[in-house]
Amino acid sequence: xxxxxxxxxxxxxxxxRLFDGKPAVSSLDLxxxxxxxxxFLGPNGAGKSTTMKMLTGLLRPSGGEARVLGADLSxxxxxxxxxIGVVPDGLALFERLSGAEMLRIQGQLYGLDRKVAALxxxxxxxxxxxxxxxxxxxxxxxxxxxxxxxxxxALIHGPELLFxxxxxxxxxxxxxxxxxxxxxxxxxxxALTIFLTSHVLEVVERLVTHVGIIHHGRLIAQGSLAEVRxxxxxxxxxxxxxxxxxxxxxxxxxxxxxxxxx
Amino acid sequence: xxxxxxxxAELRGRLLWRRFTARGGIAEGVASVVLLVIAxxxxxxxxxxxxxxxxxxxxxxxxxxxxxxxxxxxxxIWQTWTAVSLTLNDRDGLDLRRFLVFPxxxxxxxxxxxxxxxxxxxxxxxxxxMLGGVFVGAAIARPGAWLAVLxxxxxxxxxxxxxxxxxxxxxxxxxxxTRRMREWAMIxxxxxxxxxxxxxxxxxxxxxxxxxDAIPVLRIIQWxxxxxxxxxxxxxxxxxxxxxxxxxWIAGLLLATAITxxxxxxxxxxxxxxxxxxGEGSVGxxxxxxxxxxxxxxxxxxxxxxxxxxxxxxxRVDALLAPVLMAFVAMKVEPRIPAEAxxxxxxxxxxxxxxxxxxxxxxxxxxxxxxxxxxxxxLFLAPLDLTAVLRAKGLVLYAxxxxxxxxxxxxxxxxxxxxxxxxxxAAALVLxxxxxxxxxASGNVVSILRPKAASFAIQxxxxxxxxxxxxxxxxxxAAMGAFALPAFLALRMESPAILVGGWVVLxxxxxxxxxxxxxxxxxxLADRREEFLPAVCGDDx
Numbered sequence: 001x002x003x004x005x006x007x008x009x010x011x012x013x014x015x016x017r018l019f020d021g022k023p024a025v026s027s028l029d030l031x032x033x034x035x036x037x038x039x040f041l042g043p044n045g046a047g048k049s050t051t052m053k054m055l056t057g058l059l060r061p062s063g064g065e066a067r068v069l070g071a072d073l074s075x076x077x078x079x080x081x082x083x084i085g086v087v088p089d090g091l092a093l094f095e096r097l098s099g100a101e102m103l104r105i106q107g108q109l110y111g112l113d114r115k116v117a118a119l120x121x122x123x124x125x126x127x128x129x130x131x132x133x134x135x136x137x138x139x140x141x142x143x144x145x146x147x148x149x150x151x152x153x154a155l156i157h158g159p160e161l162l163f164x165x166x167x168x169x170x171x172x173x174x175x176x177x178x179x180x181x182x183x184x185x186x187x188x189x190x191a192l193t194i195f196l197t198s199h200v201l202e203v204v205e206r207l208v209t210h211v212g213i214i215h216h217g218r219l220i221a222q223g224s225l226a227e228v229r230x231x232x233x234x235x236x237x238x239x240x241x242x243x244x245x246x247x248x249x250x251x252x253x254x255x256x257x258x259x260x261x262x
Numbered sequence: 263x264x265x266x267x268x269x270x271a272e273l274r275g276r277l278l279w280r281r282f283t284a285r286g287g288i289a290e291g292v293a294s295v296v297l298l299v300i301a302x303x304x305x306x307x308x309x310x311x312x313x314x315x316x317x318x319x320x321x322x323x324x325x326x327x328x329x330x331x332x333x334x335x336x337x338x339i340w341q342t343w344t345a346v347s348l349t350l351n352d353r354d355g356l357d358l359r360r361f362l363v364f365p366x367x368x369x370x371x372x373x374x375x376x377x378x379x380x381x382x383x384x385x386x387x388x389x390x391x392m393l394g395g396v397f398v399g400a401a402i403a404r405p406g407a408w409l410a411v412l413x414x415x416x417x418x419x420x421x422x423x424x425x426x427x428x429x430x431x432x433x434x435x436x437x438x439x440t441r442r443m444r445e446w447a448m449i450x451x452x453x454x455x456x457x458x459x460x461x462x463x464x465x466x467x468x469x470x471x472x473x474x475d476a477i478p479v480l481r482i483i484q485w486x487x488x489x490x491x492x493x494x495x496x497x498x499x500x501x502x503x504x505x506x507x508x509x510x511w512i513a514g515l516l517l518a519t520a521i522t523x524x525x526x527x528x529x530x531x532x533x534x535x536x537x538x539x540x541g542e543g544s545v546g547x548x549x550x551x552x553x554x555x556x557x558x559x560x561x562x563x564x565x566x567x568x569x570x571x572x573x574x575x576x577x578r579v580d581a582l583l584a585p586v587l588m589a590f591v592a593m594k595v596e597p598r599i600p601a602e603a604x605x606x607x608x609x610x611x612x613x614x615x616x617x618x619x620x621x622x623x624x625x626x627x628x629x630x631x632x633x634x635x636x637x638x639x640x641l642f643l644a645p646l647d648l649t650a651v652l653r654a655k656g657l658v659l660y661a662x663x664x665x666x667x668x669x670x671x672x673x674x675x676x677x678x679x680x681x682x683x684x685x686x687x688a689a690a691l692v693l694x695x696x697x698x699x700x701x702x703a704s705g706n707v708v709s710i711l712r713p714k715a716a717s718f719a720i721q722x723x724x725x726x727x728x729x730x731x732x733x734x735x736x737x738x739x740a741a742m743g744a745f746a747l748p749a750f751l752a753l754r755m756e757s758p759a760i761l762v763g764g765w766v767v768l769x770x771x772x773x774x775x776x777x778x779x780x781x782x783x784x785x786x787l788a789d790r791r792e793e794f795l796p797a798v799c800g801d802d803x
Contacts, residue, residue, distance in 0.1 A: 058642055059792060082645035090799055094566060094637030096573045096718070108562030109644040137573075153640075 007034040009161050009193035010055060014064035017050050024050045026217040027064065032195055032210065037187045039208035039225075040197045043242050047217040048197040049089045052165050055195070056086045069160055082110060085154030085192075089165040091146055092153070093138050099149050100125060100134035103156055110157035117156065124152035129178065144175035151179060162186075164196040168203055176200075180207060205234040215242040296732065305388035309395030312339070316399030316501075323404075324502035332497035333490075335396055340423055340490035343389050347427045358534035368534075372527045380424050393420060400501070408505050415496050415512060422489035422519040429526035436529050488518050559646060563654035570633060571626070571662055575718055576725065580622040581666060588615045588670035592678035606752050606761060609686030611678075612671060613749070616694040619667040620701055621738060623659060625716070625725035627705030628734045630655045631798045632716035632725055638798040642791050648784035656702040656776075660695075667694050689762045696769025697741055699776035704737045706783045710790060715800035744768060 010032035017025040025047040032038045042048045053059035055068060057077050066073040068080045086092070094102055100121055107117025125131045128148040133141065138149060147167060154162055164183075168176050184207060186192055198204050204211075211228045213221040220241050221228050229237045312335055319331025358368055358375075393416045401409050492515035499508035571577050591611050599608050620627075630652070631638055641651055671687060708730050716725040726734065748764025787794065 056643060058639065058795065078645055081643060086643045088639050088643070090639070091636045092639035092643055094570070094640065095635055096570050096633070097566065101569065105562045105566050106640065106644070109559055109640070109646060111559060111645065114558075114561070 008032060008067070008070075009034040009036070010038075010066075010068055010195060012055075012064060012066045015051070015054060015061055015066055016063035017047075017054055017059060018062040023217050025054070025214075028214070028217075028219050030212060030219065031222065032193065032212075034193050035187075035190050036210045037183070037194045037208045038196065038210045038212065039204040040195060040212050040214065041199065041201070041204065041238060042197075042214035043199065046214045046242070048214060049165055050217075051214065052086075052088070052163055052195070052197055056084065056088065056163055057081060058088065082157070083159060084161045084163060085157065085159035086163045087147070087150045087154045087165060087167055088163075091150045093146060093150055095139040096137060098135050098137055099130055099141065099145075102138055102149065103152055106153040107156040112157060120156050121152075124156060127182065128152050144171035147171050148175065148179065151182070159192060161193045161195065164194065166198055167196065168198060168200045176203060183207060201235045201238055205229075213238060213241055292729070305391045308388070309391040311395075312392050313395030313399030316396040317403045319497075320400045320403035320501045322501075328501045329498050332501055333494045336419060336494040336497060337487065337490040339389060339392055340419075340487060343423050344427055344430075347424075358530050362534055368531050369527055372530060373523070376421075376424055376428060376523075380420065389420065389423075404503075408500055408503070411505055411508060411512070412497070412500055415493050415500065415508070415515070418512065418515050418519065419489060419493040422492070422515055422522070425519050425523040425526060426489050429522050429529070432526045432529040432533065436533055489515075492518065560650050560654060563646075563651060564658060567654050567658035568661075571658055573718075574633065576625060577623070577662065581669075584615075584619055584622055584666045584670045585673040587618070589673045589677050591615070592674040596674075596678045596682075604753070604756060605683045605686070606749065606756070606758055609682040609689065609758075610749075612674060612682045612686050612690045613693055615670045615674060616667055616690040617697065617742065617745075619663045619670065619694065620697055622666065623663050624734050624738070626659050627656075627702050628708045628730050628737075629712075629714055629716055629726050630659075630706065630709035631794075632709075632714050633718065634798055635715060636799050638795055642788075642795070648787050649780050652706055652780055652783055652787070656698070656706075659702070660698045663698070664694065667691075685758055685762075689758065689765065692762055692765045692769060693745060696765045696772060697745060699769070699772035700741050700744075701737065703772070703776045703779050703783075705734075706780075707786075708733050708737075710783060710787045710794065713794055713797045715798055 008031055010030055012028050012030040015025060015028040015030070016023060028047075028051060030040075030051075040048055040051065050059060054061045055066060055073070057073070057080070061074075069083050071080050073080060094105070097105060103121035103124055104114070104117045107120055108114055112120070122131075122134075125134045128151065130145060130148060130152070133145060138146065141149060147170075151164070151167065154164075167179060167183075171179075180203060183194060183196075187194060187207075187209070196204070196208070205225070208225055210224050211221070211234070212219055213228070221237075225234070228234070232240075315331050315335055319328045319335070322328045322331070358372060362368060397409070397413060397416060400412055492511050496508040496511035496515065499505070499511065588611075591614070596608075596611050599610075601608075625632070634641070641648070667690070671690065674682075712727055712730045712733070714725070714727045714730065745765065745768060748761050748768070751764065752758055752761035
């Protein structure tokens, strides 16, 4: 499928997904280089999560092809699953397990030996600053803690490719900073490829090496960060590409200051 | 005010409508209609009976019959209403947090929530029918203007009952704010209720104190149940034709209702405004090993299932319920089976226990993924054979059911007077094992086709959709019918060997069916993941 010498971690051609006959994702041609930190951006409802669900096997594509880590997803999906880590939208945590149990069992479900899984679970809990909460049920974690635990779960088996769906959504600045540092470190060490969806552009701009922008289910820009943003900031580019077409100040004329008691 | 009420009523109506028009909603709608078809005649039958009671109490116009009639009517309805509401109601309609952002006074929202809950609850119609029966019975017995006062009493009684239920729910939610306390309190209350019931039934054939001795005590106790006590007192006066004498009781009822409503609202408001962390304790040390289920993906699946079941309040209640009920059966039923009835008949209570232990866990084999929530995604993201997932669920559930049965059988043996013959225990084990694959094989299909995100509560209705519940009844009936055949043959031919042989054959057939069907069910699960995941994860709730 690839006609370039560049090694690709994710490559799709014409990837399409219809819901009730309407395209949520349409003819998507993604190219995520191996070792890249790929930011997949788009406004709400653009098709980011749908794309990620197709790439991780949670959704079946209506059309097109997808290769992940060189394997055809439609044929070798099961094999691919063991090589990727996923933090899906809504997370994938068994909330009635403790954090430590969740991590170890997750490791075992990915084929790790029990002792190895337990060892890695301890290390990951420490790295995520969750050691003190390891014995607590996941259900009782805060949202930020759950996100960190979900990230740890996605990493425990040492994936080659990490899919993160809105990892910074709904968590505080301190947690964002912690996760960001960890992800930067992983990419700097060339440990894995990261595919991340987000609409927090400032954070993404500081993290990613490559960007894809999706709007109304279609890919409208793709390339290295420098190529995509050209001379402006990522936010300016993003707004220029997907921004509001309606001129400001039209409609909603009833909005405005009114007298108290009116 | 009218707009706000209309909006709230519309909201509840739309949510109800969506439930039936959402995916799988038609089946739910049909199941609800079936239940309503059963419930309406039952409600009407009760209404007629209660109406007749009211008719007699009014006709008596005072004295013991009037007193007993009024008390029985109001305490009876109050007790049933409260028990059913506390079991079924999930407090969704009363959750103030959702409404604090709107520019409506919280007290008004709360009152409207109670009112629309009262008017919009289908079960509430049953109580309404009963109260209607009281009114009609009284009106036929003695028509007149006093009926207007009775109508006020009936309406105030309904409001008082709803308000006290709300207060109990708010207090429970506030006091038992930590999950563990809540679970233990629920289990404790079930335990106390079951214990009380057993004590009551235990003493049923012992000399009972004269009713007159108990009346002074009952008179004091009744005021704890004031939504029943005030209207009963008012109705006693009204039925006897003393309208003026009823007025203080009515005033007391209204005052108590207002105070209770205010208290419920204040607690709810404080909860809504101060919603904080649940402050749970640890369940173990990080990295603890525990359980001893070692190694491999399947071991991890077994461990996860075992831990989930162990931490499930419903499963804990079942562990409490099964031995207690079986002890009751052993104490009350077994001694009444005549010795000449034969060994097979004497073993029936034990066989019943074997089946009952599967029935108790029905919610778990009919909605096997209901408690996974977001974790269900992990089962599809990990490189797992879904057949192994289903197998692990079945094995752990079978093991738990077996433990329940063994404990129940031991309790039955300890307290029973007409002990079943020794072979019966082995036969019951065979029955228990043989029935499991049939139930689990069919339960898996229901779990995959009709999943429901279930809450970690002890209410069974929150774990199963109406439709799944009905299908479950069908599965259990069919299984019991099939397994009863060898029992009938054995009874006819007076040969326990036929019974055991029949069950062994059925068990082997079930195991083969399950073995053949599991991979297909796993494929079905994989194919349906797009519909399955939102339902289990609660995304489409």
